[in-house]
Amino acid sequence: MPSALTLIFMVLFCLVSLASMLQNGFMIIVLAREWMRNGALPAADMIVVSLAFSRFCLHGIAILANLLASFDFCYQANIVGILWDFNNTLIFWLTACLAIFYCVKISSFSHPVLFWLKWRISRSVPRLLLGSLIMGGLSAILSATGNVIATQMIISQGFYENCTFGHMILDFYRYYYLSHAMLMWFTPFFLFLVSLIFLMFSLYRHVGKMRDHRPGPCDPRIQAHSMALKSLTFFFIFYILFFLSLIISSTKNKATESYWYWAREVMIYLGISLNSITLVLSNPKLRKALKMRL
Template sequence: MPSTPTLIFIIIFYLVSLASMLQNGFMMIVLGREWMRNRALLAADMIVASLASSRFCLHGVTILTNLLASFDFCYQANLVGIFWDFTNTLVFWLTALLGIFYCVKISSFSHPVLFWLKWRISQLVPRLLLVSLIIGGLSAVISATGNIVADQKTISQGLHENCTFGHMSLDFYRHYYLCHAVLMWFIPFFLFVVSIILLMFSLYQHVEKMRGHRLGPWDPHTQAHTMALKSLTFFFIFYILFFLALTISSTKTKTMQSFWYWAREVMIYTGVFSNSILMVLSNPKLRKALKMRF
């Protein structure tokens, strides 16, 4: 029987996960209706809809994995964990794609590559979404391979009962998934950070230019920069907590009865939930649908 603080975190985890599933389901329905009505979606809305779908699946898979592991269905939990790696990697790359899209569309740099991307990125979004799916599939293959090797090492040590890892398999698990985190999660995280930095620098250049022309700082282009920066900054705060918590979890394996395991789960998925709130509030279609509903 878990302790009272652990039980509190377990309850918070499931409540946050269910609330986030409802929230992302709402986003999927609103944008899905928009697509059905117009037979098309804006490029930014395509990314948001894909991100909402992947987060909905991420929460669902996480709930299922924790439930299976809690009842010692370790083999089934490992199988579902492969889908968790797929959806989690997909969330990282779609988040990076959203940051890059805003940076390219709003920034005012005169570099030829960025200028070309500004006019082409909307057409490239469907292909980039497909690339994200392929990378997510590659992550699932890597995860499955790691689980097979770890299980074989565990069986060879005679510790396959009750989800117990031996020392050799645990060391392998930690190092393998740390490399996995660096390869699949750090790259999109880095791209997202670079996008925010470039957008900030672009805003600074634009404001200085407006001052030189003695124009007001709140022209529409500056407002677009500022609104995007506000959303991406808060997005970044929760995103970095999500990234750090996942990286730590890749190097430190906790049991299901551990207080710190559930505290980490609450930290990770509260960050995802908070990001989803920002996506709803920063998207005009979703914000309008929310006002009409409530």
């Protein structure tokens, strides 16, 4: 029977996840209506709605996986965990795509490659979304492969009769999963970080050029830089906390009866929820729709 503190954190985790599902559901509905009304969506909104849908699914999968693991439905929890890997990797790559899109569209570097990307990036968004789906699918395949290998090792060697070999299996799965996480999560995290740094240098460079002209606070390029940087900076804070939490949790055993496990889950998904709020407030259509609802 879980302790009272564990039950409190379990309830908090469910409440945070449900609240975040409502936030992302709101984004999906608003942008889907916009899509149906106009017959198309701007490239950035296509990434945002894909990100919102992926996060909506991630929270639902996380609730289901944690509840199954709590009631010792390990096999079902592993299957749902593979779906969680798919969604989680998809979110990382979609976030990187959004950062790259902002960087290419707003940055003021005068390089031929950047000019070519500015011209192509909007039309390339569907391909970026497809590439993110492919990376998510590859992550799910690697996760399933690790599960199958670990299960076969347990069956063939007798896990319960040999504790030493049991620890070897756990170590194998832990390091396999960590390697998979570093490959699938660190790469989009690195792309996100590079895009953020480029935007910061672009803003610094543009402000330096315009200093002698004394631009007003309504200078459109500075406003675009500032809005994108504010959005991506908040993204970065929650993103790096989420990234580090996942890396730490992938190297530790998951004891779902421990209140520390549920406290960590609350912090991880609270960060995603706050990130979703930042996404709503940084998007003009979503911000306007939110004001109308309130």
